[in-house]
Amino acid sequence: MRELERLTDQVIGLLGELASRDDITEATDISGLDIDSMALSYVFSFVERNHGVVFDNDDLLLDGYSTVGDLCERVRSKVLQDTQP
Numbered sequence: 001m002r003e004l005e006r007l008t009d010q011v012i013g014l015l016g017e018l019a020s021r022d023d024i025t026e027a028t029d030i031s032g033l034d035i036d037s038m039a040l041s042y043v044f045s046f047v048e049r050n051h052g053v054v055f056d057n058d059d060l061l062l063d064g065y066s067t068v069g070d071l072c073e074r075v076r077s078k079v080l081q082d083t084q085p
Contacts, residue, residue: 007051007079008072014043015068026069030062037062040071047075053082 008026016024019033037060044055055078058064065071 004076004079007047007076010050011043011047011072011075012068014046015039015071018042024068026067026072028068030065030067030071033068035062043071044075047079051079051082053078 012024015033015035016022018035018039021033040062041060044060048054059074065074
């Protein structure tokens with residue numbers, strides 16, 4: 001479970017860097033971050049490289065996420081799914 005918390009912190013940290021904000025939480029509205037699909041692609045690429053998972057193209061669509069928490073949940077579920085024996 002600690003690994004998933006660290007993963008969430010990493011995703012939020014990356015989004016903060018990309019959006020030049022330090023007040024992002026899981027409740028933050030994605031549309032308020034002023035990021036595009038390229039920024040989201042960067043986040044997913046980071047997770048893919050560091051956790052050995054591969055996201056679907058549909059995961060890269062910003063309109064699939066309302067909040068940062070929605071995005072974090074997708075990342076966590078993908079990592080859990082792909083790392084289960």
